[in-house]
Amino acid sequence: MELGLSYVLKSVVALIVIILAANYGLKYxxxxxxxxxxxxxxxxxxxIxxxxxxSIVEIADTYYLMSFTDTRNEILRELTAEEKEKITASIDETKSIVPVKSKKLHSEKKAVQAFKTLQSQYQSFYEKRK
Structure with a gap:
């Protein structure tokens, strides 16, 4: 009885060691x-x-508005320099630590508003294509 229990215990310990070794190896x-x-x-x-x-996608420092579906991915249009500036500004603001919450909320609202504008333009473009 004790022999079977020790065998099971050794097997469980060996299995745990193998799993940990595989995990660290994959991370490496x-x-x-x-x-x-x-x-x-x-x-x-x-x-949608x-x-x-x-999606807004950055490819080699150029921003694109893209549509992703199950069957097709396409670039709808390249974003202008002004739109790119708004997006990079909102990204920089979200990355930096802002002590006042109202400033952060304001920058997030700007980014959301810019994205919603692009989204509505895409939806109207999609409606025209039908």
Whole structure:
């Protein structure tokens, strides 16, 4: 009886050691697999329907409004320099620590308003295509 219990206990300990070793090994290998300088970044993604989403994507320092669906991904338009400035300003403001909550809320409202404007333009564009 004791022999069977010790065998099960040793097996469980060995299994835990193997799982931990695999976990740390995968984390170590992941440092080599991930690129430090990403060329393509999804800035913001908003679902439009069950199978489609609207995103702002930065590709090599150029911002695009993109549509993502189950069957197709397309660039709708390149964002202007003014729109790019608004987006980068809102990103910088959200990254920095703002001591007053009202300033942070104001910057978030600006970013949300800019994104909603782009979203409404996309929806009208989508309606025209039908």
């Amino acid at each position: 290998l992941n440092t080599f697999m991930t690129k430090r300088n990403q060329v393509i970044k999804v800035i913001e993604r908003t679902p 329907s069950k199978s489609s989403a609207l």
